[in-house]
Amino acid sequence: MRLLKLVFLLSVIMTHWFCDQQVKVSKSHVFFQNQKAKWIQDKKILPQSDADFYLDDPAPLFRKTFFLNELPKKATLFITAAGYYKSTINTFELENNILDPTWTDYSKRIYYKEYDITQQLTRGINCLGVTLGNGFYNPLPLKMWGRINLRERLSVGKPRFIAKIRITLPNGKTEEIVSDSSWKYGYGPIIKNSVYLGTHYDANNEITAWSHADFDDTHWDNAMPADPPGGKLQKTFFPTIKINKKINPQKIYPTKNGKWIVDMGENFTGTYSIKLSGQKGDKITFRFGERIYQDGTLNPMTSVIGQIKKSGLGGPGAPDVAWQTDSYIMGDENPIWFRPEFTYHAYRYMEIDGLKEKPKKDEIVGLSIHSAVDQKNHFTSSAPLLNEIQKTVRRTFLANLVGVQSDCPAREKFGYGGDLNATSASFIYNFDMQAFYKKTVYDWVDAINDSTFVDTAPSVGIQYCGISWESAFLITQYQLYLYYNDLDFIKEMYPFNQQWMDKVARIHPEGIVHKGLSDHESLSPVPVQLIGTLHYLQTARIMKVFAGIMEDRKSQSKYHQLASDLTKKIREAFWKKSIKGPINRQTLFASLLYHKIIPEDEINSAKDSLRSAIQKAPAQHLTTGIFGTHYA
Numbered sequence: 031m032r033l034l035k036l037v038f039l040l041s042v043i044m045t046h047w048f049c050d051q052q053v054k055v056s057k058s059h060v061f062f063q064n065q066k067a068k069w070i071q072d073k074k075i076l077p078q079s080d081a082d083f084y085l086d087d088p089a090p091l092f093r094k095t096f097f098l099n100e101l102p103k104k105a106t107l108f109i110t111a112a113g114y115y116k117s118t119i120n121t122f123e124l125e126n127n128i129l130d131p132t133w134t135d136y137s138k139r140i141y142y143k144e145y146d147i148t149q150q151l152t153r154g155i156n157c158l159g160v161t162l163g164n165g166f167y168n169p170l171p172l173k174m175w176g177r178i179n180l181r182e183r184l185s186v187g188k189p190r191f192i193a194k195i196r197i198t199l200p201n202g203k204t205e206e207i208v209s210d211s212s213w214k215y216g217y218g219p220i221i222k223n224s225v226y227l228g229t230h231y232d233a234n235n236e237i238t239a240w241s242h243a244d245f246d247d248t249h250w251d252n253a254m255p256a257d258p259p260g261g262k263l264q265k266t267f268f269p270t271i272k273i274n275k276k277i278n279p280q281k282i283y284p285t286k287n288g289k290w291i292v293d294m295g296e297n298f299t300g301t302y303s304i305k306l307s308g309q310k311g312d313k314i315t316f317r318f319g320e321r322i323y324q325d326g327t328l329n330p331m332t333s334v335i336g337q338i339k340k341s342g343l344g345g346p347g348a349p350d351v352a353w354q355t356d357s358y359i360m361g362d363e364n365p366i367w368f369r370p371e372f373t374y375h376a377y378r379y380m381e382i383d384g385l386k387e388k389p390k391k392d393e394i395v396g397l398s399i400h401s402a403v404d405q406k407n408h409f410t411s412s413a414p415l416l417n418e419i420q421k422t423v424r425r426t427f428l429a430n431l432v433g434v435q436s437d438c439p440a441r442e443k444f445g446y447g448g449d450l451n452a453t454s455a456s457f458i459y460n461f462d463m464q465a466f467y468k469k470t471v472y473d474w475v476d477a478i479n480d481s482t483f484v485d486t487a488p489s490v491g492i493q494y495c496g497i498s499w500e501s502a503f504l505i506t507q508y509q510l511y512l513y514y515n516d517l518d519f520i521k522e523m524y525p526f527n528q529q530w531m532d533k534v535a536r537i538h539p540e541g542i543v544h545k546g547l548s549d550h551e552s553l554s555p556v557p558v559q560l561i562g563t564l565h566y567l568q569t570a571r572i573m574k575v576f577a578g579i580m581e582d583r584k585s586q587s588k589y590h591q592l593a594s595d596l597t598k599k600i601r602e603a604f605w606k607k608s609i610k611g612p613i614n615r616q617t618l619f620a621s622l623l624y625h626k627i628i629p630e631d632e633i634n635s636a637k638d639s640l641r642s643a644i645q646k647a648p649a650q651h652l653t654t655g656i657f658g659t660h661y662a
Contacts, residue, residue, distance in 0.1 A: 067208035069112075070253040071162075071190035072215050080171040080179075081347030086230075088217035089372070091240055092160040092191070093247060096207045098153055104198040105151050107158070110142035112259040113189030114163035114225075114372045118241045119150040121159075128271045128399060129374065132433035132469070133166045135488045137185035137260040138476035141469075144265065147195070152243075158207070159241030162189040163223045163372030166488070167259070170224050172352060173345040174336025174442070183491035190256040192263075214250035216240065219361075220371065225443070226335045228354055229370035233361030234310070268465040269402040271432060273300070277396030282389060285327045285381075290389060292380040293322075298398040299376045299429040299439040305393035306358060306385070307365040314384035318354040318377035320440075328381040330354065333440035354440060374399060376429060376440035401431040404462035424460055427453075434488070435470060444486045445473060447502030448495060448550055451565070452656040454502075454509050464514045467506050471519075474503035475526060480533060483546070496546015496558065497534060498565045498657070504530065505565075508572045517579060524580050531573055531589075534566060541566070541596050542603070549621075552655030554614040560604055561617075561657055564625050567596040601627050605636075615643035617658030624661035 072090040077083045107124070109117060110131045117124045124145050131141050168189050169180040180186075195207040218237055222230040239245050280295035297320055306314055319330035331339065335352035338344040344352055354375045358368050382389060409420050430436045434445035435457070450470070457463050470487065477489035483500040485492040507523055510516040538544075543562030548555075570593040577586035605622055619640035622628050628636045640662070647653050654662055 067192055067194050068210045069190045069192045069256040069258050070209050070211065070213055071188050071256040072217075073251065073254045074188075076168075076188055079347075080345055083170050084347035084349075086221045088235065089220040089223055090162050090189075090215050091218045091237065092162070092213050092215045092253060093241060093245070093250075094158045094207060094209075094213045095243055095247075096156055096158075096195075098151060098156060098197070100200060101153055102148060102151055102197045103200050103202075105146070105148045106196050107145040107147050107193065108142055108196070109145070109160070109191065109193040110140050110263065111160075111162060111165075111167075111189060111191035112136045112140065112187065113167040113191075114165040115189075115191050116161045116163070116371055117193075118159040119145075119147045120152065120156055120243060121241050122150045126270060126272050126402075128273065129165070129372075129433065130270070132266070132268070132270065132401075133488060134261065134473060135185055135476040136167055138262070139264055139472065140259060140261040141266040142192075142263055143270070151197075155243040157241055157243040157245070158193070158195065160191055160193065161218065161220070161371070162191060163220070164189055165225055165372065170227065170348070171345055172226065172336060172338065172348050173343065174338070176338070176343045178336070178490065178492070179345065180490060184488070185259060185261075187259065188256070190259070192258075209253075211252050211255055213253040214247040215253050216247075216250045223372040225373055226354075227349070227352060227373075228316075228356040228375070229373045230357045231368065231370065232359040233363065233366065234359060236361060268469040269404075271399055272402040273397045273399055274402065274428070275398040277398060279391045279394050279396070282391060282394075283326065284388070286325065287327070288383075289327075290382040290385060291322065291326060291328060292382065292389065292394055294378050294380065294396045296425065297376065297378045297429065298396065298425065299374060299432060300397045300399040301370055301374055302380065302397055303367055303369040303395045304389065305365050305367050306360065308360040308384070308386065310360055310362060310364075312360040312384060314358045314360070314382065316356040316358075317381040317383075318375045318440075319379050319381070320377060322379055328379055330381075333376055333438075335441055337441065369397070374432060374439070376438070398428075399432065400428040401433060401466055403428075403431060403466055405460070406462070407460050409459075423456070427457055427460060431466070434473065435466075444490055444492075445470065445488065446486050446495075447474070447499035448485070448547070448656060450502040451498065451505050452660045454506055455513075458509060458513050464510060464516065467510055468516075468519060471503060471506055471510075471523065474500075474506075475523075478503060478530065483537070494547065495550075497538070497543055497562050497569075498546060498548070498558075501565045501569050504569045504572055508575070511575075511579075520576055520579055524576060524582075527573060527576060528585065531569065534569070538566060541592075541599055549614065549617045549655030549658045552614045552617055552658060553653035555612050556614045556617045556655065556658065560600070560621065563596060563600055564621055564627075567593055567600065567625060570596060597627060600625075601629075605632075614653060614655075614658060616640065616647065616652060616662060617654045619643060620654065620658055620661040 171179050171181045173179050193209045197205045219232050219235040221232045277294050279292050281293040319328045320332050321329040323329045330353045338352035341350040356370045429439050436443050437446045437449045473487035477484050477487040482493050483496050485495040485499040511520050546558050546562050548558040548561040570589050574589040619636050
């Protein structure tokens, strides 16, 4: 805990949040200072049973009015939430306020944003509006794979937020408006929202002009002070999630069952905006998938959440099949443009059910979203096939950058360490990942415990993949050092890194790794003793480098000796001895060469063995898993 506190202290911490009373419309008002702002929420309690979580649960709308005698010289909004928030100032939406805040372990740290709202304020009455979504703080009790209930694995609770506006007047004086029980709230048209299953919107529940300054909120209830989620408040320092591309449909056609299929022409992660028409009460349902069946109907099964594909698997109240689904119920306004909030999908094809007329191409826009990493790096070649592969790789990478680097942006959305270890260098070749990966390492700091290995950060409680996954914590730091020369970050993390290496030594006292997942998705077996121990060796070598940076000669010698011992053990077990039983020989020789296990005078022999293993494979294709492919 002491080391975690040191990490937190080295980050920017939000302090001095002050509160005031509800400011009435008058020329004289008092801002009550020197009291901290409060986390606030609505007064509705969470459901008492798992099944009840699937019932309608409208997203709360919060508003605060305040009076300005004169236009400010500067006005800054500081805001964050446990869950997601969407905010407006005098009805103007905050710029780039998408899926905020970025997912973290809310009990450890929460990132806030600063917005310059100077131009949005007016003389007289102003209004700050906030809508809260569930995000990863209030997930459904959906049992992924029939066993993992995120409500039992994450820091969870009712969505809540904290906010402050700091106003600098022309005379240099400052005033502050903050979140407290003087805020008012009601319930709006978002009747359900899940980061996995989607958003459901009933336009008949819309409250006209609720975020306008002159809206009468006397009948609304006062917000309730909430317990802080527990995490330290820190300023966002990494690229946030943005709409990066608008995608036009390539084709729209009817299916035999009376639905419409919209082909966006490419797979991407994001949402959409669509113009809808119909009668009041009409329900329009959207489903999403990466593929279609031969008859042209939607195939949503490759992106089903948590592989929940039959009745009873997802737990009480869960859908029989956990499709990515949104819905919209028409109200009085017709036509309207609809864009769902607080969710995101991974898809190429959109199925629309409930529209009586064929939608038009110019009335549907796909909105590709991802963390806004710099994309200036590029690669082209004289080979068209390689260029197409590069385009696909970049699109796939970006689709999996939504606050965390995920293994898939639909079914799981988790930040697995194995995928990070296998691809981080490739991500860096394509994008500026420095700040994103620093945030990733902090996620691992918050996820790691003292006794076992965890597989994801933020942690979702999966603990069977072993060192090849959790070592992403250290290997990602090395990538930051190798590609960005980030010495300060290495120095900051060094004490924690040493503790982590001590934990590995306790779990694997003999050096050879016997438990965990090996070359994931390899087409033939690869023993964890090979891949797991190689990752242990890799971290020992990294720590030797880090100890040198720290001028810690004693530790440098210790890690040098550990690396030497592990190299000998791996060489003895997997090179000098004949391997008994089935093993993926492509992974075997590629990994031994990559990690420099082979004696120098025998490297050509190992290369010949790798070449032979590839030539003997069906169609001379790679049969390796995520690590063997990287090594090859």
